[in-house]
Amino acid sequence: MIYFDNVSKLYNDGRSIAIEGITFQIEPKEFVSIVGHSGAGKSTILKMIIAESKPTSGQIFFESLDVNKIPRSRLPQYRRKIGTVFQDFKLLINKTAYENIAFAMEANGRTDDEIAENVPQALALVDLTDKAWNFPDELSGGEKQRVAIARAIVNQPDIIIADEPTGNLDPIATYEVVQILRKINDLGTTVVMTTHNKGVIDELGRRVITMDGGRIIRDDVSGKYVL
Amino acid sequence: MRAGFVGFWRNAYVSLASIFVITIALFVIGSTMMIDKLLVVSLEQLQAKVDINVYFVTTAKQDDIDALRTSLEALPDVALVTYTSREEALSKYRARYQSDTVAMQALDELKENPLGATIAIQAKEVSQYENIASFLDEQKAGEEPQNPIISKINYADKKESINKLQNIIDAVERGSYISQIVLIVAAIMITFNTIRLAIYTAREEISIMRLVGAGNMFIRGPFMLQGLMYGFIAGVMALLILYPILLWLGPITGVFFGFNIFDYFVGNFSSIFGTLIGIGMALGLVSSVLAVARYLRV
Numbered sequence: 178m179i180y181f182d183n184v185s186k187l188y189n190d191g192r193s194i195a196i197e198g199i200t201f202q203i204e205p206k207e208f209v210s211i212v213g214h215s216g217a218g219k220s221t222i223l224k225m226i227i228a229e230s231k232p233t234s235g236q237i238f239f240e241s242l243d244v245n246k247i248p249r250s251r252l253p254q255y256r257r258k259i260g261t262v263f264q265d266f267k268l269l270i271n272k273t274a275y276e277n278i279a280f281a282m283e284a285n286g287r288t289d290d291e292i293a294e295n296v297p298q299a300l301a302l303v304d305l306t307d308k309a310w311n312f313p314d315e316l317s318g319g320e321k322q323r324v325a326i327a328r329a330i331v332n333q334p335d336i337i338i339a340d341e342p343t344g345n346l347d348p349i350a351t352y353e354v355v356q357i358l359r360k361i362n363d364l365g366t367t368v369v370m371t372t373h374n375k376g377v378i379d380e381l382g383r384r385v386i387t388m389d390g391g392r393i394i395r396d397d398v399s400g401k402y403v404l
Numbered sequence: 405m406r407a408g409f410v411g412f413w414r415n416a417y418v419s420l421a422s423i424f425v426i427t428i429a430l431f432v433i434g435s436t437m438m439i440d441k442l443l444v445v446s447l448e449q450l451q452a453k454v455d456i457n458v459y460f461v462t463t464a465k466q467d468d469i470d471a472l473r474t475s476l477e478a479l480p481d482v483a484l485v486t487y488t489s490r491e492e493a494l495s496k497y498r499a500r501y502q503s504d505t506v507a508m509q510a511l512d513e514l515k516e517n518p519l520g521a522t523i524a525i526q527a528k529e530v531s532q533y534e535n536i537a538s539f540l541d542e543q544k545a546g547e548e549p550q551n552p553i554i555s556k557i558n559y560a561d562k563k564e565s566i567n568k569l570q571n572i573i574d575a576v577e578r579g580s581y582i583s584q585i586v587l588i589v590a591a592i593m594i595t596f597n598t599i600r601l602a603i604y605t606a607r608e609e610i611s612i613m614r615l616v617g618a619g620n621m622f623i624r625g626p627f628m629l630q631g632l633m634y635g636f637i638a639g640v641m642a643l644l645i646l647y648p649i650l651l652w653l654g655p656i657t658g659v660f661f662g663f664n665i666f667d668y669f670v671g672n673f674s675s676i677f678g679t680l681i682g683i684g685m686a687l688g689l690v691s692s693v694l695a696v697a698r699y700l701r702v
Contacts, residue, residue, distance in 0.1 A: 227615075250620075253614070253620070254617070256614070256615065256616075256617040257617035259617075261615050261616075267608075267615065269612060280613075281616040281617075283622075284613060284616050284617055284618030284619070286619075286622075328616065332617070
């Protein structure tokens, strides 16, 4: 469903390379982890999938859609197909957990009835029903990330993009978040995640793309974290 | 809609700062409007004091005078023609020199009324006196020599002061235009920057909105509403500040310019209200749209 064709991204007129000659494909319902050191180009790949960053050369396809040819006015519609989760959660601090999730639905133009129906379901999926009316400041890191995941899935996207979702979390919270992502994947949503965490990768036992210096150096169907 | 109102309250401090700045901008614009009005009024009064007088010979026929008067009134440049007949001129003269016995005696010595009729002409614009004067000169030149009508046209005497007045009017109008433009541009720039700061604090929120796939209008809407609210409130505040100041200035301008600015303010309240609030809302809206546009770029 996602296809990178010889994609490169250069900064400063080519003097620094973010990624170089990347070609890979992600199938529907896959759970793909992208690993590598800081600066290996993991986040650049995710930014390109959500069309926040454009490649210097090469093409990126989402199904049959050339991501870089989407006109700016159509980008919001495109991004609604993708749920995003970040290391720093990116929750709106002046909204409760419930409102943060509802907000994503409002932004997509859903009706109040749909919101009232789907938000509690999403909260239940991440096991936060009892924290619905807490503000982000009143939640732990793991809980915040679960709210962010609930927000990412509430519009039933085709794919979840998670950039270091466990980067700021303790081991127990990390385990919970990974279990939720796995559950979402089992329910049929494609998941692409970047991580540093060896334990997470080894425990998942799913496809692993290993990057170094902007290139893919390894792509294992059932991978371990090797660097 | 709801998000706009909520945002307004949650960022109370920033909102206050924005409203304050727009209020000052509108106050400056409002004051300029008032000062401009005062200038226009005092210039109009000055203009009204300027005229051209045509003195007729005492033997001029009433028909000829009436004919000239009618043709003058038909000129597009002429605002007002005041006719003073020989008899009226005489009685005015008598009234003025009542206490001057020598003058009275001299007048009584003469069997006939020595004064000719006069016409005073006021132009709509000071610059039009030149045209009227040349029209009168043509009339005088076209007279039959044995039957003169006009004895004297005093434009030449007044020419210098009329020109001077014209220059003053031009300079004042140009100056007030320039100062208005400068003030308004400054007000717009300050407002724009303040609102940009206000929205800068919301940039994280905007980036999150974009990530969850919010459309541009969905993101912009609340900020636009906030901008409109800022403008409206600032407009009301600016009027509330102008009111007591003009109330105080009203009698002073009444004495000084013969024109009470406060009465003008009250008399034209709805149009001043509409103008200030309109400008305020437009300022707020445009600033918001421009400021948000920065963060909507990918």
